[in-house]
Amino acid sequence: MKRLGIFSLALLMPLTAFAASPEDPVNRIMDVAKARWETNEGTTAGYFDNLDGDFSKNFAATYRENTKYPAYDEGDTPFDYDVITSSQDGCPLKDLTVSPTGDANDPAVVDVRFKLWTCAPDAESQGKVNELKFDVVTEGGKPVISDIHRLNEGKWDSLVAEMQDNIERGKNP
Numbered sequence: 001m002k003r004l005g006i007f008s009l010a011l012l013m014p015l016t017a018f019a020a021s022p023e024d025p026v027n028r029i030m031d032v033a034k035a036r037w038e039t040n041e042g043t044t045a046g047y048f049d050n051l052d053g054d055f056s057k058n059f060a061a062t063y064r065e066n067t068k069y070p071a072y073d074e075g076d077t078p079f080d081y082d083v084i085t086s087s088q089d090g091c092p093l094k095d096l097t098v099s100p101t102g103d104a105n106d107p108a109v110v111d112v113r114f115k116l117w118t119c120a121p122d123a124e125s126q127g128k129v130n131e132l133k134f135d136v137v138t139e140g141g142k143p144v145i146s147d148i149h150r151l152n153e154g155k156w157d158s159l160v161a162e163m164q165d166n167i168e169r170g171k172n173p
Helices: 002-017 023-038 057-066 123-127 159-171
Strands: 094-101 108-115 130-139 142-152
Touching: 023 094, 023 108, 023 130, 023 142, 057 142, 057 159, 142 159
Parallel strands: none
Antiparallel strands: 094 108, 108 130, 130 142
């Protein structure tokens, strides 16, 4: 009986070793951010290229509806800035950290911190730290991002709420 218990445990260990964590989709998005800010060529992947793989069904539906109202007449994106760095300019990302906070509730919260302005001429800008919070839920047995919050003037915003506001403005100009 004891051998069976050890054998059963040995079978389960590989499954838990490969279990997806809430940081997985966040790391993929931050890898895109790092690549985008490493080059000015504009050939890197977009944050929403894997919309159905990294984001919740609700987030994906809201984003798709939001794309009906692009920021520019000739564009296809609803944003006129980088939604991860909250900017249009910057430097390669430095001192990037991705870490879950609290317990693994659903949604789990994953904190991200990085420096965007390390190539700026002044020390104050170079030391500025951008902060994000990703809400990560489980859908279909895998973690997906349900919202992204950016710290802006001491308050946390919501990318989903921003997209919903944009949709309402687009429907009711």
